[in-house]
Amino acid sequence: MHVLNLYNCLSTYLIIGALLFAFGVYGLLARRTVIGMLISAEFVLAAASTNLMAFSRFVAQDPATGQIFTLFIMAVAAAEAAIAISIMIAVYRNYKSIDNDDLVDLQG
Amino acid sequence: MQALVCQPAVAPQLFSAEGVVGVIFLLTVALVLTGAMIAVNARRLVRAVAGLAICFTGLAGVYYFLLSPFLAMMQLLIYVGAVSIIIAFGIMLATPEEKTSAGARYRSPLAGPLACSVAALMFAAMSLLAVRTEWQVFPRRNAGDIKAVGLALLTEHALVFELISLLLLLSILGALVLAYRGRN
Numbered sequence: 001m002h003v004l005n006l007y008n009c010l011s012t013y014l015i016i017g018a019l020l021f022a023f024g025v026y027g028l029l030a031r032r033t034v035i036g037m038l039i040s041a042e043f044v045l046a047a048a049s050t051n052l053m054a055f056s057r058f059v060a061q062d063p064a065t066g067q068i069f070t071l072f073i074m075a076v077a078a079a080e081a082a083i084a085i086s087i088m089i090a091v092y093r094n095y096k097s098i099d100n101d102d103l104v105d106l107q108g
Numbered sequence: 109m110q111a112l113v114c115q116p117a118v119a120p121q122l123f124s125a126e127g128v129v130g131v132i133f134l135l136t137v138a139l140v141l142t143g144a145m146i147a148v149n150a151r152r153l154v155r156a157v158a159g160l161a162i163c164f165t166g167l168a169g170v171y172y173f174l175l176s177p178f179l180a181m182m183q184l185l186i187y188v189g190a191v192s193i194i195i196a197f198g199i200m201l202a203t204p205e206e207k208t209s210a211g212a213r214y215r216s217p218l219a220g221p222l223a224c225s226v227a228a229l230m231f232a233a234m235s236l237l238a239v240r241t242e243w244q245v246f247p248r249r250n251a252g253d254i255k256a257v258g259l260a261l262l263t264e265h266a267l268v269f270e271l272i273s274l275l276l277l278l279s280i281l282g283a284l285v286l287a288y289r290g291r292n
Binding site: 002003004005006007010011012013014015016017018019020021022023025026027029030031033035036038039040042043046050053054056057058059060061062063064065067068070071072074075076077078079080081082083085086087088089090092098 | 134144145194257
């Protein structure tokens with residue numbers, strides 16, 4: 001295995017997926033606003049689609065299946081982003097903030 | 109088995125066609141990692157969205173290397189063109205500025221070093237799993253090009269295809285209702 005030959009290896013893509021997932025988890029835990037958490041959630045979805053694409057390229061019997069699932073993930077992510085942004089706008093209208101620390105009505 | 113997952117065993121020369129392709133792949137991966145780093149760590153959310161767009165542009169290149177130019181195009185259109193723009197609009201409409209940690213009332217123990225270590229642990233476990241596992245390689249049934257994708261989309265996965273269109277319709281209606289309610 002040579003460094004210029006990495007693009008032909010399954011593990012390279014799986015490690016890229018794992019890195020994206022780790023970035024997403026870190027952002028979900030460390031971000032302090034809802035929009036920052038939404039951005040991190042997009043990374044988790046991107047990690048899943050990278051893995052599906054890698055498996056469909058290297059090991060799958062039908063290489064189209066992974067690509068189709070990636071397309072479905074993209075559609076679901078677009079729907080999720082639209083809904084999340086409209087929820088955020090509704091929350092901002094009520095609280096004048098989307099900071100996680102301010103949305104604590106149920107905390108007592 | 110490792111030879112199948114890493115296809116040609118010979119190391120390419122730097123100034124051959126394969127070597128240049130390898131260098132372009134490394135640049136693409138660097139783009140992905142830089143974008144992700146900016147998106148997760150930037151203090152201002154506008155920069156985080158720019159990082160998201162950079163990362164997804166690089167990811168389109170990765171999809172191109174996975175022999176799927178169609179998905180690379182879709183990645184550029186949907187993620188870079190639509191999702192990033194939606195999030196940018198959300199930032200403009202809600203104008204959030206992240207507080208500095210000194211100004212915050214309560215700092216969750218999960219944020220900071222603990223979040224970093226959780227993410228690092230997950231990355232280590234998953235990459236170890238990816239490298240150690242002996243993946244079983246199946247013979248391919250078709251070329252996996254755009255024709256095969258279209259055929260499978262309208263035959264094997266036709267029901268999911270229809271359900272996705274229903275989901276998109278519902279999410280459009282839901283977004284309209286949610287954003288419209290409470291407006292005076």
